[in-house]
Amino acid sequence: MAHHPKHERTLVIIKPDGVQRTLIGEIIKRYERTGLKLVGLKMLVPTEEMIEEHYLLDPSWKKKVGEKAISSYLKKGEKPPSTDPVEVADSVVVSLKKYMSSGPVIAMVWEGGHAVEVVRKITGDTEPRSATIGTIRGDFVLDSYQMADTDTRAIRNLIHASGSIAEAEKEIPHWFLKKELLNYRVPHEATLYEPVLDTAPR
Ligand code: GDP
Ligand code: MG
Numbered sequence: 001m002a003h004h005p006k007h008e009r010t011l012v013i014i015k016p017d018g019v020q021r022t023l024i025g026e027i028i029k030r031y032e033r034t035g036l037k038l039v040g041l042k043m044l045v046p047t048e049e050m051i052e053e054h055y056l057l058d059p060s061w062k063k064k065v066g067e068k069a070i071s072s073y074l075k076k077g078e079k080p081p082s083t084d085p086v087e088v089a090d091s092v093v094v095s096l097k098k099y100m101s102s103g104p105v106i107a108m109v110w111e112g113g114h115a116v117e118v119v120r121k122i123t124g125d126t127e128p129r130s131a132t133i134g135t136i137r138g139d140f141v142l143d144s145y146q147m148a149d150t151d152t153r154a155i156r157n158l159i160h161a162s163g164s165i166a167e168a169e170k171e172i173p174h175w176f177l178k179k180e181l182l183n184y185r186v187p188h189e190a191t192l193y194e195p196v197l198d199t200a201p202r
Helices: 016-020 024-032 048-055 061-075 085-100 115-123 136-140 145-150 165-175 188-193
Strands: 009-014 037-044 105-111 159-161
Touching (some): 009 165, 016 024, 024 037, 061 145, 105 115, 115 136
Antiparallel strands (some): 009 105, 009 159, 037 105
16 A cells, blocks of 8 residues: 555644634544544634635636535525536635635644544534534534525635545645644554554553
């Protein structure tokens, strides 16, 4: 195997609403208790340019975000604001620039087994209204496509988390310099990852 999954890294951003709701500790706890390791952390107010660049790092993101929104409206029997995915995405980008630069955020890099997938699972679906109970977006907030689009703003869902390994690999260097990411060991990594688990007394 080229690269062991235990070295996988993902980007998480606690968005301005997460900081305002004083959920920083709660959110970090949820990722930390899985065994994932925090290898980078900073607080900043992003510029609109940083946000636009961040969301356009993946050229296929626009189409995907538009399609996801349209299908979510149709599933609920509601009318989407447009049937053109790229048109939907263009207005999402405008809203996201305002939302994400509206105040301090916490940017983090988490490392560990299947970090991208595990973090997405804990974070929950994009729309808090339909996110599963037990996920951060399902437990701590209630926003919807319908409310956000009615008020021409981004869905307030507390967190950004990389959607795939490829996305993470582009997003991490957008937010962190190499030297800001720390390599260190924590004892529980042995229990999580060592091929032989042998702690019996002798
Ligand atoms: P994520 O990966 O789950 O965060 O979702 P996406 O990458 O698809 O979208 C990025 C962010 O844009 C989401 O977290 C929401 O804050 C916002 N967003 C996505 N789709 C829509 C939409 O159709 N309408 C509005 N108003 N906001 C959206
Ligand atoms: Mg995304």
